[in-house]
Amino acid sequence: MAELNGSPIGLADLQALALTNFGHFTSMRVEDGRVRGLDLHFARLQRDCQAVFGVDLDTDRVREFARRAVPASGTCVVRITVFDPGMDLGHVGDDAHPQVLVTTRPAGSLPLPPLRVQSVVFTRDMPLVKSIGLFGSLRHRRNAQRAGFDDALFTDAQSVISEGGTWNIGFVKDDRVVWPDAECLVGTTMELLRQAHPSTAAQVTLADIAGYDAAFATNVGIGVRAISGVDGLALPATHPVIEQLRKEYNEVPGDLI
Structure with missing residues (x-):
């Protein structure tokens, strides 16, 4: 799944992400709805949002978006990407309005070979x-x-x-x-x-x-x-x-x- 601010992401927003490619993210391995080091992930998102965009990030809101994507059982990887769909290559110096993209993918079995x-x-x-x-x-x-x-x-x-x-x-x-x-x-x-x-x-x-x-x-x-x-x-x-x-x-x- 892929949701931007809790709603299915549109083609125009995906295009902005692909073509400008400016932002930050964290990826979490989710096992039965739980994440090791969850606070570390949200602290990273908050810290990086300040470093990249110069604005605060509402991590409670981000957590709610992530919760929507997590299955009640099983294992998956949830990625939270923070980017500004309105930013383009010619105007990256404008005030930023970062948005939250949540995507999921299957998690591989561990441990992996050397x-x-x-x-x-x-x-x-x-x-x-x-x-x-x-x-x-x-x-x-x-x-x-x-x-x-x-x-x-x-x-x-x-x-x-x-x-x-x-x-x-x-x-x-x-x-x-x-x-x-x-x-x-x-x-x-x-x-x-x-x-x-x-x-x-x-x-x-x-x-x-x-x-x-x-x-x-x-x-x-x-x-x-x-x-x-x-x-x-x-x-x-x-x-x-x-x-x-x-x-x-x-x-x-x-x-x-």
Whole structure:
């Protein structure tokens, strides 16, 4: 389904979204009407609306729109996109009147098989914002897949790791998790795992990866997914800490939308 402000979205509004492509979003995995880290999702929407449009977002209203889309039982992914249908390429500096698009799609079964990733020098525009402008990320994902990998891993010019194409990366050392100390979008799954499992933040370069026991990717769509290789370096496809992280994440109680 696709609803704009609680009503079926029209072709003109979809066209504005497709052609201008300016806005932000969050995606939530909904299980039997509940979402892990629901408050984190709404805090992100509020924060990003200020960053992108310079206006407040009524999250109670957004929650009501999302509630309409959620089935009483089963699992799905609900995406909330905030954009201004009246904004066009020539007048993006006008006062914004952002609207709320809610869409749903099926959720895949978890856990997913390990990822093999290819490193690339790239930094997303406004990396702290979950923007809908995904061209750069998808371009590098496509290039990685064409080269035989599953996805792209972003670094700066000094090979300092920041994040994946649409996911965060973590590293395992003994029984602890190390999150890259770099500018990136802190995902809700990452934040929940930071609360659930002992972790630290440190600068991690591509050369440092060989000194870690394992690595994993995480977001709401994939949960906790092992990374079995970075460029030509092989990593374990399974590890006790990764299994523990999955258990801890699954045990996080969900909030009713």
